[in-house]
Amino acid sequence: MMGPGITRTTDGLRVRDLTVTFRADGRDVPAVRGLDLDVRPGKVLALVGESGSGKSASVLGMLGLLPPGTRTTGTAMVNGVDLLSLSSAKLRRRLGKDVAIVFQDPMTSLNPVHTVGQQVAEALLVHDQGLSSRQARARAGELLARVGIPAAVRRLDDYPHQFSGGMRQRVMIAIALANSPSVLVADEPTTALDVTVQAQILELLTDLCREQQTGLVLVTHDLGVVAGVADDVAVMYAGRIVERGTVDELFYRNSHPYTQGLLAAVPRIDLADYEPEPIPGTSRSAAGVDVGCSFAPRCSWAAETCLTDDPPLQDLRPGHGVACLRAETVAAAQERKSR
Amino acid sequence: MPEPLLLTGAPRQSRSQLRLAMRRFVRHRAAMAGTVVLVLVFGASLIGPHFTPYGFAELTEDYSQPPSAEHWMGTDAIGHDLLSQVLRASQKSIQIALVVAALSTFIGVLIGTVAGYYRGWVDTLLSRMTDLVLVVPVLAVLLAAANSISQRGGNWFLVAILIALFLWPTVALVVRSTVLSLREQDFVQAQVAIGASDVRIIVKHLIPNAVGPIAVSATLLVVTAILLESSLAFLGFGIAPPDTSLGKLVAVGQTASSSRPWLFYFPGVVLLVICLCVNFVGDGLRDAFDTRRSGGRA
Numbered sequence A: 001m002m003g004p005g006i007t008r009t010t011d012g013l014r015v016r017d018l019t020v021t022f023r024a025d026g027r028d029v030p031a032v033r034g035l036d037l038d039v040r041p042g043k044v045l046a047l048v049g050e051s052g053s054g055k056s057a058s059v060l061g062m063l064g065l066l067p068p069g070t071r072t073t074g075t076a077m078v079n080g081v082d083l084l085s086l087s088s089a090k091l092r093r094r095l096g097k098d099v100a101i102v103f104q105d106p107m108t109s110l111n112p113v114h115t116v117g118q119q120v121a122e123a124l125l126v127h128d129q130g131l132s133s134r135q136a137r138a139r140a141g142e143l144l145a146r147v148g149i150p151a152a153v154r155r156l157d158d159y160p161h162q163f164s165g166g167m168r169q170r171v172m173i174a175i176a177l178a179n180s181p182s183v184l185v186a187d188e189p190t191t192a193l194d195v196t197v198q199a200q201i202l203e204l205l206t207d208l209c210r211e212q213q214t215g216l217v218l219v220t221h222d223l224g225v226v227a228g229v230a231d232d233v234a235v236m237y238a239g240r241i242v243e244r245g246t247v248d249e250l251f252y253r254n255s256h257p258y259t260q261g262l263l264a265a266v267p268r269i270d271l272a273d274y275e276p277e278p279i280p281g282t283s284r285s286a287a288g289v290d291v292g293c294s295f296a297p298r299c300s301w302a303a304e305t306c307l308t309d310d311p312p313l314q315d316l317r318p319g320h321g322v323a324c325l326r327a328e329t330v331a332a333a334q335e336r337k338s339r
Numbered sequence B: 001m002p003e004p005l006l007l008t009g010a011p012r013q014s015r016s017q018l019r020l021a022m023r024r025f026v027r028h029r030a031a032m033a034g035t036v037v038l039v040l041v042f043g044a045s046l047i048g049p050h051f052t053p054y055g056f057a058e059l060t061e062d063y064s065q066p067p068s069a070e071h072w073m074g075t076d077a078i079g080h081d082l083l084s085q086v087l088r089a090s091q092k093s094i095q096i097a098l099v100v101a102a103l104s105t106f107i108g109v110l111i112g113t114v115a116g117y118y119r120g121w122v123d124t125l126l127s128r129m130t131d132l133v134l135v136v137p138v139l140a141v142l143l144a145a146a147n148s149i150s151q152r153g154g155n156w157f158l159v160a161i162l163i164a165l166f167l168w169p170t171v172a173l174v175v176r177s178t179v180l181s182l183r184e185q186d187f188v189q190a191q192v193a194i195g196a197s198d199v200r201i202i203v204k205h206l207i208p209n210a211v212g213p214i215a216v217s218a219t220l221l222v223v224t225a226i227l228l229e230s231s232l233a234f235l236g237f238g239i240a241p242p243d244t245s246l247g248k249l250v251a252v253g254q255t256a257s258s259s260r261p262w263l264f265y266f267p268g269v270v271l272l273v274i275c276l277c278v279n280f281v282g283d284g285l286r287d288a289f290d291t292r293r294s295g296g297r298a
């Protein structure tokens, strides 16, 4: 699972210096401030962070899916093409083919007036004009079977309202993976679902992506989920990545106070008398951050310099980056604690 | 045990919203009655002339006859058989109304969807245009134009096109506001994300979801078109003689309503019945497509 040179992207997705600035009430609202991200083919990258940290803004931004008026800068390379440099018509030809996305709410992501079969077939037809509608239908049946819909072919002619939430999210996954994209983004794909099916859907998603060598960006604020399915983790705070690395690095050698806070806040059923400990203070977005570390006001490690100097994201070890001026101290303390 | 029944209600039955709407429409008594009567009237106006003994433009020897076995609806002062004329007039009026409804719905849907989908300056431009046409004194402009049409032989098709050019704004407004709210729905974003083109999104996803409001405003246009053509005819413009329309017959008949009331009442009643029936159909469509009654979330 681990190895040297893990941050080098061959195919996958390579995002550099992404910024997203919303426009609201005539004012600029920064949401993402210089984000770097690498998604390896067939691997799962979890993007975690509290609400408002800019996770959705980042993933929608790199696919060019934000509302008009939003300013997005930086690069997002997929298969040798920078998505952010494309005209909207050219970008449309890449979406669904090279990169795809699964949204949070499957109840509203399907058009109520068309059958599920039509909508899966459409995902194929949009990118392959040579396909006959009969071929598309046959492929749609296969795709639905692949995402675990029972009696898939018989359900092609059913309408979305005849599917449960979990089944609809399976349909959305079938649609997203229809053209075997290099990268799939899933923005909290299970939060809108019944707790009982969340794990199944997540497993399906990660299994299929691994199987077909699709790199997966899994947006979530559930660190418990991350441990089980992700290969790499990137932790976001106030529109920036504050720590990133492999799952093992992040869980056992985490060096950012925010990551540690997030982990301490996860309820654990495996430890009998474990008290989850929320991070003091409230989460903040990128808006209004001017100088110093954005986490400093909530950080128990904060020193003078943290309030004035911007911490750059630096590799503590190969493949493990931290944006904290006191990372070494924090890491050392963590090591002592776990020993 | 009603609960489990509810849960498993019709799981295998594939029913589209369109089919659901159709079922509700069929159950709407007034709407169904209206549909049947309209079909009968239009059918009669198309087939009837082949069976009546007189042509609509034919001048008989019977002047100003009240209804009789020979002339079921009587005759006018120069010997036209009124039944033949009413049949012909219904045919023309309905044809005009249908062409107007089809054409102005087409223009309205086109402009409404483009404005609602693209928003921004495209919307501003199209909405200004819509407002402009909306405030134009339709009758005055139509009169001027119809005048020249009358002089060029009074082709009913031209009259229809002309009316349609002024009636599309109501459709455009309805469609625009429907599309504005539809395009915010997740499934439109999901379509963008799979790479569907704008045209595809508009044609396959937005318009099908707006069928209800479109159908309702289209039926209302039918009534407006018939009445507008009648007003034109009333003022002496539009279809040129010897051809005729219901509005024209009513206009002519009204001048004689005291001495020869049949000339006014027969075409008048047919006109009224058509308009009422179309309204019933419109009501039925509105109820049928009412999403709040569709049971389950859309």
Ligand SMILES: Nc1ncnc2c1ncn2[C@@H]1O[C@H](COP(=O)(O)OP(=O)(O)OP(=O)(O)O)[C@@H](O)[C@H]1O
Pocket: A022, A023, A024, A029, A030, A031, A049, A050, A051, A052, A053, A054, A055, A056, A057, A058, A067, A221, A285, A286, A287
């Ligand atoms: N359309 C918008 N206009 C203005 N500001 C926005 C818009 N969308 C998001 N924001 C702001 O951008 C910041 C980041 O939002 P984003 O949705 O990316 O957060 P998130 O990390 O996905 O949170 P969550 O876990 O709640 O989904 C927030 O402060 C939010 O208020």
Ligand SMILES: [Mg+2]
Pocket: A055, A056, A057, A187
């Ligand atoms: Mg989000």
